[in-house]
Amino acid sequence: MKTTTPLALADPVFSPGKIYSSFDRFWLSKICDERDLPFIYLSLRITFIMLPVAVMLYMPFISGWVWWLFAALYFYFNNFVFKGPFGLMLHCTSHRTFFQERYSWLNKYLPWIIGPFFGQTPETYASHHLAMHHRENNLEDDLSSTMHYQRDSFRHFLLYFGRFFFMVIPTLAWYFNKRDQIALRNRVIRGELVFFIVCALLCYINWQATVMVFLLPLLISRIIMMVGNWAQHSFVDEADPGNFYKNSITCINTPYNHKCWNDGYHISHHIKPNMHWTLHPEHLQSNLQTYMDNRALIFEGIHFLHVWWYLMNKNYSKLAKRVLNIGGVLGSEADIISLMQSRTRKLVSQ
Secondary structure (H helix, E strand, O other): OOEOOOOOOOOOOOOOOOOHHHHHHHHHHEOOOOOHHHHHHHHHHHHHHHHHHHHHHHOOOHHHHHHHHHHHHHHHHHHHHHHHHHHHHHHHHOOOOOOOHHHHHHHHHHHHHHHHHOOOOHHHHHHHHHHHHHHOOOOOOOOOOOOOOOOOOOHHHHHHHHHHHHHHHHHHHHHHHHHOOOOHHHHHHHHHHHHHHHHHHHHHHHHHHHHHHHHHHHHHHHHHHHHHHHHOOOOOOOOOOHHHHOOOEEEOOOOHHHHOOOOHHHHHHHOOOOOHHHHHHHHHOOHHHHHHHOOOEEEEEHHHHHHHHHHOOOOHHHHHEEEEEOOOOOOOHHHHHHHHHHOOOOOOOO
16 A cells, blocks of 8 residues: 555656657658557557468468467467557557548558457457447446456356356347447447458368467457456445446556556546547546545556456455555555455345
8 A cells, every 4th residue: 555645657648749750750641649659650560570470370381380389479479469559559549530531441450450360350349348338337238347246256257257258249239239229230240240250261271370360369358358347347336336436446657558558547548438548647647636535446556467366366455555545545454455345346236
């Protein structure tokens, strides 16, 4: 537990006045926001580093130990180098249009070309996250709601993940169908079907490569997404479950925020879903009193995977030591543990 005020933040923000190269200016003339220029470089690195390795796995002259070498390289690039940054780049560009209208066709590149290599079926992520999750805010009608699970229980997490993994697309399509959002329903069905039809066809070429390049990333991505959402919404005030400050958390001063575009700022993301990723530290600083008034949970030096792991081990003591106790409003370490335990209890429907 760290008691502090004012708040010292080391997470990334935008610094204007940078001198751009001619290559930078070429892309700046096509994207909507100069602050998103790093997304261009990440997209290019994925395109010219990871995707060629994926293609090599399908080549008939690559076999034996050489094939496994490329498979290991692909697994490393996919999961340990690019998965987090890409996933959160997809998140940011789903909320805020990446390319200008006259280059709108380029906005298909991330969800339709690169996304499937990370197990993101085309357009289903944006549909689920923007049109459903943010609208429902982890409450009753949120298909990924954590409220009715004991959120420090691994058994409950497995139930949660199993429900999501096997039912997410049918339930999401039905969700949009009930609300007469037919275009969104069709988008979800189309993206999922195209992904699996292409995978089925590619299995005729090389099923091992298809498992490594597309299907294993699908499994891992959906595990990670559910781990992340579980941690982001593990602490819910049963008396006020729709309060953004009391049903989400924020993680600050962690390398994760530098790698993944300030994704740790989940409270402010729900407050202002379209806020640019570079503005979250400033928003937190400007609204500290509101965080204090709502006894919001801010963790320092850890990110969502740490939060999930500590909860699965019921290690509230380690979590409490990472809580930022602004102005001491949360009380003692024992008080913080009690607060966290109260907010991880399963909510029973009335």
